[in-house]
Amino acid sequence: MKVLLIHADYIEYKAKSKTRVAEEIPEELKSQRGEEVLVAFVAVEKADEAAPEEAVGKGIEEIESVFKEVKAKEVMLYPYAHLSPSLSNPEVAVRVFRGLEEGLRGKGYAVKRAPFGWYKAFELRCKGHPLSELSRQITVGEAKEKERVSKAVAAEKKLRSEWYILDPEGRLTPAKEFDFSKEPGLRTLYNYETAGTRSAAKEPPHIKLMKEHELVDHEPGSDPGNLRWYPKGTMIKRLLEEHVTGILLNYGAMEVETPIMYDFAHPNLRKYLDRFPAKQYVVRSDEKEYFLRFAACFGQYLMGHDMTISYRQLPLRLYELTHYSFRREQSGELSGLKRLRTFTMPDMHTLCRDMDQARKEFLNQYKLAMGWMRDLGVEYQVAIRFIKEFYEQNEEFAKTLVKLIGRPILIELWEERFFYFVMKFEFSINDALEKAATLSTVQIDVENTERFGISYVDEDGSKKHPLMLHASISGGIDRNLYAILEHEWMKAQKGERPMLPLWLSPTQVRLVPVAEEHLGYCEGLLAELEVQGIRVDLDDGSSTLEKKIREAEMEWVPYIAVVGGKEIESGTLTVRVRREKGKQKKFTKEELVATIKEEVRAKPFRRLPLPSRLSQRPTFR
C-alpha cells in the first residue's frame, strides 16, 4: 500500500463520473470539503491482497502518527490509484478503505472519505511546512520497509557537510582553523553560510537606490516579488541580458525558447517534482493544472529527450534566457531585487560524454563566469561544493580552480549525495548587510539525463546517458543589479562616488548649457554624440547651472559637460568626470567619444531609454 500524506489548509473534491470499478455512493459523498486536514492519498496494491487486515492496521498506525505530529483537525481518505503501478483488485481495495475509515473513526478521529472508483476533481492547499508532505510505503509480510521523504530529512542530510578553505598554494584547511584576518569577504561568506547573520535589522540599501533612481519599484497590483521596471531599469536589465546571451552564443551555445508552464501530470516531470517540495505557481487551463517553471531545465530536458545526438556532437549546449523563471518563495523571504518570485536568469545545459569532458567544460564556464563578474565591477567570493568522495577524486581539479582565482576559496564537502549534482561552484557577493547572495553557478549533474531519458549514441553504437552541466553564468539578472547597487552604496559609505558601470549608465554624457543662448549649440553636440553611439542627453530646463549639475551628480551621470561661450569659442568640452571625483577635464569631442568607447568596449549598446531633452521626461514616482 502506498500512502501520500498532505497536511492541507483545505481539500475539496467533486465526483465527476464513474469508472468501471466505481462503488455506489450516497449523495453526500459526491462532494466534500475538509479543513485543517490531513489528506491521505492511498493506493492499495497487489501485495496487500495477501493480508488486507495487516495493511489496514499498519496504514492506521502511519496516518495516526502523522496526524498527531502535524496536529490536523480531520483526516480525508482519498483513493488515489496513480501512486502505484500494481494495484490490487477493487474488492480488496474497497475493503481496505472501509477498514481504514472505520479504524480511524474508532480511535476517535474525524474522518472523511472520498469515493472509490470515481473520476474526481479536487483542489487542496498544502501547508508547505516540513512535515506537510510525506509518503509512506506500507508492506505486509516480513519486509517492513518504511520510506519517508520530507523536507525535514532533506535538510538534515544537507547539514551533514564539512567546511574548508582552499588556498592558491593548494592547502586545504578546516574553515574553523583558517586565519580570516586577510580575507574579510571570505569570512563574511563563511559566517553567512554556516551561522546565518547576526547583523542589525536594516533595510538593504539597494531598495532605496532602485527607487530613487527610477530603475525598479514594487508593484502593489501584482503578487509580491513581481516588480515594475522603469525605462532606465529596463535598459540596464536588457543590456545585462544581451551581454550574457552574447557571451554564451559566442561560446557555442544554441539558443532555444521553451514554454514557461508544464503539466503536473507529465510522468518525467512528476518524478522530478516529487523530489522537491512544492514551490510553484499553479496555472489552470480547463481541467488541467500546470506549474510555472522555476528554471529552463524542464523545457530543455524535454527537448533533449527528443534529440538524436552522436558522441561526435558533444559537448552540446542549449541556452535560454529564462524570461521568466518563477519560484513561489515564502513571502517573508522576499527582499528587493535579491529574492523575487519572478525573475530572469540565463540557463545553459551542456551535455558531456564523460567526466573528462565535463571537467573541461566546467573549467571553461568557470572562466566565463569570472569574466562576467569582472564586467559587473563588483567584488565576489568563491565557494565550491562537492560530494566528499568526488572531491577526493578531483583534488587537482579543485586546485586548478582556486589558482585561477588567486585567493582562498570556501569548500563545502557533503557526506552523501542528496542533490543531483556531484560538484558546483558559486560566485557570490556580500551585500551592505554582510549577507551573501549567489550570482554565477555551474553544477555537474549525474542524474537527470537518465531520469529524463536524454541519451547519445556512443562510438560503439550503444546508447548512453551523458553528464549534464547546469550553468547560470550571471545568475539572476535582477540579482546582478542588486549586487551592483549594494556595491556602489558601500563605495559611497567609504567616501567614493557611486556610479553604474559606464556600459550600464542610462545617461553617459549630460550636456548642460550655461545659459539659454547656448542651447542651440548643445542641440548640435547632442546630435553629433548620439550618432557616435553615446547615450547623451541635454538639460534644457530653466533652473540654474548649479542646480543642473547637482541633479546630474545625484543621478550618477558619469560625464557632465558644461557648455558655454568658452566651449563654443574653443570647440572643446569641459567635463566633470565622475570616476575621477568630479574633476574637470578638457576634451575635444573626438577624445570624449574615444574615451567612452574604450571604456565600454565589447559591451552591448542600447540607445538612451528616455527622451534626450530633460524637459520632455516624466517623473515615474
Added chain:
RNA sequence: GCCGCCGUAGCUCAGUCGGUAGAGCGGCUGAUUCGUAAUCAGCAGGUCACGGGUUCGAUUCCCGCCGGCGGCUCCA
C-alpha cells in the same frame, strides 16, 4: 508561512493625548539667463493604505485585511 515594526500630498517626512491635516522637494504659473552640488515668488495637490467596530465624532483607539521591511524558516 510564523513573529515584530511600518504605511499621512507624486517623493521624503512632521502632526493630531479622538474634533476630518502641515513642511520641504517635485509639478504648474511668473520673474531671473546664471560658469560647476539647491535663484525667488505665487498656485494646485490628501477618503491620513483598505474594510469593519467602539464613539456624538476615528487619520488617531480596537479587530481584520492588503502592501513593505526585518527576524525565523527557506534559498533545486
